Amino acid sequence: MLAAGGTGGHLFPAEALGVALMKRGARVRLMTDSRAVRYGGMFTPDMMDVVPSETVRGRTPWALARTGAMLAAGGAISLALLLRQKPKAVIGFGGYPTLPPLIAAKLLGIPTIIHDSNAVLGRANRLLSTRVSAIATSLPGVLDRDPALAGKATVTGTPMRPAILAAAAVPYA
Numbered sequence: 001m002l003a004a005g006g007t008g009g010h011l012f013p014a015e016a017l018g019v020a021l022m023k024r025g026a027r028v029r030l031m032t033d034s035r036a037v038r039y040g041g042m043f044t045p046d047m048m049d050v051v052p053s054e055t056v057r058g059r060t061p062w063a064l065a066r067t068g069a070m071l072a073a074g075g076a077i078s079l080a081l082l083l084r085q086k087p088k089a090v091i092g093f094g095g096y097p098t099l100p101p102l103i104a105a106k107l108l109g110i111p112t113i114i115h116d117s118n119a120v121l122g123r124a125n126r127l128l129s130t131r132v133s134a135i136a137t138s139l140p141g142v143l144d145r146d147p148a149l150a151g152k153a154t155v156t157g158t159p160m161r162p163a164i165l166a167a168a169a170v171p172y173a
Helices: 008-023 034-038 061-085 096-108 123-128 162-169
Strands: 030-032 048-050 090-092 112-116 134-137 153-155
Touching (some): 030 096, 034 048, 090 096, 096 112, 096 123
Parallel strands (some): 030 048, 112 134, 134 153
């Protein structure tokens, strides 16, 4: 089970890993928010589960309550989906839509991994970093200042979609 925020920076690495896993015979699904439906890519509607989520947009009590309520609803839906799908692992690629699925997976004892393509962990991945089984980074040294996290980190690079790899193989004119 892959989990990613609804923008290209989160979805495209998830799609690249999804393609690689499917080539190995794995069944792959994506848990994300409603924004991802527009991007599609290799994730057809029957491979996607839309989970309610909300980014922290303000510090007012109302904004925080709304975010908390949306994440709690996403958590309940994620628990039900994970119980039904029974994934071997849940891999998150950042963005607030990864919070409900990865926290639900942790509660269910399902192995969890996060991947971050940036030189600094994003907010959602930072929140999840102490709770996940492993951390994959695109760059070396991302977690060097935190020995507890560095011990469970592996530099993997950024997964690249087949379309990007094919374009890179075309000579530049």
